[in-house]
Amino acid sequence: QKEVEQDPGPLSVPEGAIVSLNCTYSNSAFQYFMWYRQYSRKGPELLMYTYSSGNKEDGRFTAQVDKSSKYISLFIRDSQPSDSATYLCAMTRGGADGLTFGKGTHLIIQP
Amino acid sequence: DTAVSQTPKYLVTQMGNDKSIKCEQNLGHDTMYWYKQDSKKFLKIMFSYNNKELIINETVPNRFSPKSPDKAHLNLHINSLELGDSAVYFCASSPRDSRVNEQFFGPGTRLTVL
Numbered sequence: 001q002k003e004v005e006q007d008p009g010p011l012s013v014p015e016g017a018i019v020s021l022n023c024t025y026s027n028s029a030f031q032y033f034m035w036y037r038q039y040s041r042k043g044p045e046l047l048m049y050t051y052s053s054g055n056k057e058d059g060r061f062t063a064q065v066d067k068s069s070k071y072i073s074l075f076i077r078d079s080q081p082s083d084s085a086t087y088l089c090a091m092t093r094g095g096a097d098g099l100t101f102g103k104g105t106h107l108i109i110q111p
Numbered sequence: 112d113t114a115v116s117q118t119p120k121y122l123v124t125q126m127g128n129d130k131s132i133k134c135e136q137n138l139g140h141d142t143m144y145w146y147k148q149d150s151k152k153f154l155k156i157m158f159s160y161n162n163k164e165l166i167i168n169e170t171v172p173n174r175f176s177p178k179s180p181d182k183a184h185l186n187l188h189i190n191s192l193e194l195g196d197s198a199v200y201f202c203a204s205s206p207r208d209s210r211v212n213e214q215f216f217g218p219g220t221r222l223t224v225l
Contacts, residue, residue, distance in 0.1 A: 043216035096142045098156030
């Protein structure tokens with residue numbers, strides 16, 4: 001079993017839809033959870049991070065962490081064609097620990 | 112105003128050669144990293160370098176050696192390049208005092224070994 005599982009997609013939805021992206025993980029030592037967005041041939045861009053269980057909202061984006069289920073989610077409201085990208089979940093124990101990434105979900109927002 | 116920069120952006124070379132990739136960050140961060148993204152887009156940590164302490168990922172061959180001339184730079188030197196080294200290599204950095212360890216990535220270096 002991989003440490004972090006993420007459905008690679010592609011996930012195709014119409015513009016304006018609510019998008020739900022998810023990851024599961026197996027290492028209970030992970031404390032910090034992040035979502036990155038990566039456009040084609042670009043570096044990953046940090047969208048949001050959360051600590052432990054709970055919700056965090058930033059504009060159209062909401063991140064959720066459920067440590068008891070080892071399950072994290074990213075919701076995108078009012079999706080736009082410019083949201084089309086690969087979304088990577090990542091997690092870490094903290095400190096100078098490297099990030100452990102999911103494989104990324106390729107999201108396509110249809111105009 | 113680039114935060115994390117890498118050179119070169121593209122690198123094409125023959126098997127067996129030695130090459131280096133450079134990384135610089137102007138964010139004042141203390142910790143820097145190298146990641147490898149393979150052809151299936153899977154991003155995996157190779158090294159982290161924090162305050163002169165190098166943490167090596169045990170799965171990385173010793174042909175790969177990071178070198179940090181100062182806090183703002185972390186270069187990656189690769190000896191005896193192999194076909195399987197073809198990938199995109201990303202440099203990242205994070206603040207020293209960050210317990211969250213949010214990392215900021217460079218644009219990547221696309222390495223092709225022929």
